[in-house]
Amino acid sequence: MSNALSIDELSVSYGPIPALKNVSIEVPNGGFVSVLGANGAGKTTLVRTISGVLYLQKGKRTSGSIKFGGEDISKLKSRSIVRGGIAHVPEGRMLFPHLTVDENLRCGAASRRDTSGISETLSEVFDLFPQLPPLQHQQAGLLSGGEQQMVAVGRALMAKPSLLICDELSLGLAPLIVRDLFLLLDRINQEGVAVLAIEQNARIALRHSKYAYALEVGEVVLEGPSAELRENQEVQDLYMGGGGDIREAYTAIRREVNR
Numbered sequence: 001m002s003n004a005l006s007i008d009e010l011s012v013s014y015g016p017i018p019a020l021k022n023v024s025i026e027v028p029n030g031g032f033v034s035v036l037g038a039n040g041a042g043k044t045t046l047v048r049t050i051s052g053v054l055y056l057q058k059g060k061r062t063s064g065s066i067k068f069g070g071e072d073i074s075k076l077k078s079r080s081i082v083r084g085g086i087a088h089v090p091e092g093r094m095l096f097p098h099l100t101v102d103e104n105l106r107c108g109a110a111s112r113r114d115t116s117g118i119s120e121t122l123s124e125v126f127d128l129f130p131q132l133p134p135l136q137h138q139q140a141g142l143l144s145g146g147e148q149q150m151v152a153v154g155r156a157l158m159a160k161p162s163l164l165i166c167d168e169l170s171l172g173l174a175p176l177i178v179r180d181l182f183l184l185l186d187r188i189n190q191e192g193v194a195v196l197a198i199e200q201n202a203r204i205a206l207r208h209s210k211y212a213y214a215l216e217v218g219e220v221v222l223e224g225p226s227a228e229l230r231e232n233q234e235v236q237d238l239y240m241g242g243g244g245d246i247r248e249a250y251t252a253i254r255r256e257v258n259r
């Protein structure tokens with residue numbers, strides 16, 4: 001069965017404020033796609049909408065469709081979406097800091113009906129992150145940022161997804177840690193799980209994904225094979241040249257003008 005994600009002409013608003021405008025994005029079955037964009041571009045809004053948690057922020061899909069494996073998932077509850085095979089690692093990780101690593105990981109399996117398979121998945125996650133077994137009885141809030149991000153990825157994998165969405169995996173982490181996390185995404189992807197990496201860090205995202213989209217003030221302004229975008233001068237200037245502050249100011253101005 002195909003488990004492609006197909007987003008077509010999606011628009012989303014928070015009250016009167018538009019956050020996404022006619023966004024169309026495809027993640028093929030088993031693919032590795034990234035969505036790049038500066039702060040405020042609408043990346044997290046996209047993740048919330050796919051995952052069915054937009055309503056928690058009083059956001060609303062005003063048009064467009066989201067299909068997964070050919071099925072319209074835009075009206076499903078988040079639990080059904082997870083059961084259907086889409087798990088996401090939220091921006092800022094959102095672990096329960098006072099629960100142990102083991103407990104946090106098991107939370108990711110809350111939507112599973114095959115309770116007997118949960119321990120097996122847990123040992124698969126521990127195989128993938130050999131740093132975690134010695135930490136499994138530690139409080140998650142006491143771990144380093146990189147370790148916490150591993151727990152967050154592991155928690156999503158506990159749902160046994162066919163599509164893993166990561167919102168800003170790289171945020172606040174040292175480059176070497178980010179590199180290791182993306183190497184793990186490669187491995188997860190090679191094992192057949194499709195990956196959608198939402199990233200401000202264009203350099204790392206373009207190195208690992210096969211296809212990428214750039215989001216600016218809620219709109220897709222550029223898309224193409226990641227290898228081509230890496231060579232693209234505009235992408236280099238806008239997304240890989242540092243200059244993040246200028247870029248953010250520019251985005252803020254564009255947003256004001258569009259209102």
Ligand SMILES: Nc1ncnc2c1ncn2[C@@H]1O[C@H](COP(=O)(O)OP(=O)(O)O)[C@@H](O)[C@H]1O
Pocket residue numbers: 014017018019037038039040041042043044045046057058255
């Ligand atoms: N809960 C919310 N209520 C109102 N506006 C929001 C909310 N969340 C995000 N926005 C607005 O939507 C736009 C996109 O935000 P977001 O999706 O968080 O972008 P990104 O993840 O790319 O930084 C921004 O202008 C932001 O201020």
Ligand SMILES: [Mg+2]
Pocket residue numbers: 043044045091167168
């Ligand atoms: Mg965000």
